[in-house]
Amino acid sequence: MHSTLTASSASDTLSATHHHAMACLNCGHEVPDRFCGRCGQDAHHTHRLTMADMLHDIPHSIWHVDKGILFTLKTMISRPGPTIRAYLAGKRVDHFRPLSLLLIVTSFYALVSSVLHIQMLPPKDPSIPDAVWQMQQASTGFMMKYLSWCYIAMVPVWALFARWFLRRGGYNYAECLIIVAFITAIMNFFAVLYLPVLYAYSGTPQIGTVSLVFMLPVFGYATWAYGSLLAHTGMSLAGRLWRGFMTYLLGYLTCVIVMVSLTYALNWSTFKEAMKQEMQKQASATKPAATPQTR
Numbered sequence: 001m002h003s004t005l006t007a008s009s010a011s012d013t014l015s016a017t018h019h020h021a022m023a024c025l026n027c028g029h030e031v032p033d034r035f036c037g038r039c040g041q042d043a044h045h046t047h048r049l050t051m052a053d054m055l056h057d058i059p060h061s062i063w064h065v066d067k068g069i070l071f072t073l074k075t076m077i078s079r080p081g082p083t084i085r086a087y088l089a090g091k092r093v094d095h096f097r098p099l100s101l102l103l104i105v106t107s108f109y110a111l112v113s114s115v116l117h118i119q120m121l122p123p124k125d126p127s128i129p130d131a132v133w134q135m136q137q138a139s140t141g142f143m144m145k146y147l148s149w150c151y152i153a154m155v156p157v158w159a160l161f162a163r164w165f166l167r168r169g170g171y172n173y174a175e176c177l178i179i180v181a182f183i184t185a186i187m188n189f190f191a192v193l194y195l196p197v198l199y200a201y202s203g204t205p206q207i208g209t210v211s212l213v214f215m216l217p218v219f220g221y222a223t224w225a226y227g228s229l230l231a232h233t234g235m236s237l238a239g240r241l242w243r244g245f246m247t248y249l250l251g252y253l254t255c256v257i258v259m260v261s262l263t264y265a266l267n268w269s270t271f272k273e274a275m276k277q278e279m280q281k282q283a284s285a286t287k288p289a290a291t292p293q294t295r
Contacts, residue, residue, distance in 0.1 A: 069104070072096040076186050080221075081228025084182050088175050098181035102155075105188045106148045112195055113144060119203035120144050120211065131276070138267045143259055148191060150255045151184050158184070158251035165243040166226065168233045180251070183225045187218055222248035 023029070024036040031037070072095045075083040087095050120140040124133050151158075159176040171179065194214045201210045227237075227244030235243075 068094060068096040069101065072101060073186070073189060076182055076225075079228075080183065080186070080225035081231055084179055084229060085232070087182075088171075088178065098178050098185065102152060102181045102185040102188070105185050105192065106152055109148050109188050109192045109195070110145070112192065116195060116199045116202075118144060118195070118198050120198075120207055121203070122205045122207055123203065135267060139260070139263045142263045142266070146262075147255065147259060148188050150259050151188065154251060154255050154258065155180050155184060157254055158247075161247050161250045162226065165247045166229055168235060168243075169230050171229070179226075179229060183222060186225070187222060190214075190218055190221070219245075219248065 022031055024031045024039060027036065027039045029036055029038040072083075075095075083095070087098075120143075121136055128136075155177060158180045159173060162176040162180055163171065163173050166176065166179070191214075197210060197214070198207070201207045223241055223245040225244065226247045227240035227242075230240045230243060233240075
């Protein structure tokens with residue numbers, strides 16, 4: 001009797017499940033759960049579109065932006081090593097994809113900095129030749145505008161440095177690409193947060209000091225983040241931090257060299273004129289003063 005009731009109850013439950021199952025609007029397959037087992041479409045979000053759906057869909061369609069970006073930023077800032085290692089180990093559903101994160105943060109930085117027009121040089125010294133001043137403006141402006149994009153372009157090169165200095169961690173090159181993308185995204189995120197401070201000191205005599213103050217915590221974070229990826233190796237803290245520092249330093253210097261080279265290449269005529277005026281200035285400064293003639 002009991003088995004008959006159990007079988008009947010199971011049959012009723014199965015019948016109710018089939019009764020409430022809906023057909024997938026994409027392929028027509030019966031969908032008892034949220035997602036279609038044949039094509040994967042979400043069967044519970046196929047209602048008539050509204051403006052709220054469109055506002056959500058614009059960023060999501062371009063960058064796949066969702067709540068995971070805030071979680072990833074938070075965990076990458078507070079515990080970068082464990083976060084990246086968990087992502088590499090397969091725990092990825094809660095995390096934002098590193099390359100998408102890097103592109104979003106860098107794009108936002110480029111947008112805001114282009115609107116603010118921050119002047120990274122102090123007021124012009126009257127003794128500086130005009131061509132030299134123009135070259136300095138071109139250099140700092142180019143660096144301010146494109147350095148973050150250079151970070152993205154240099155990710156494959158940066159990953160080579162990470163592959164070498166973090167080799168004790170057992171990371172392959174593809175994993176090093178993920179590591180560099182995550183950490184570079186956070187560095188660019190810090191740059192976004194610091195833009196209002198730079199804007200407040202734009203074109204003032206203190207702008208150089210303010211820029212240096214920003215670089216110090218960025219260097220510190222990158223050193224700690226890269227070094228924390230070796231925490232499982234048993235290496236000393238000093239050894240981990242040294243390898244983290246070298247990974248960031250060599251990648252940063254590579255970006256600076258590339259940016260400086262591009263700046264001079266794109267402003268070669270201005271650079272030549274600046275050198276000419278600087279040499280004339282030095283020559284006039286070292287030229288001995290004419291002695292008065294005596295009768």
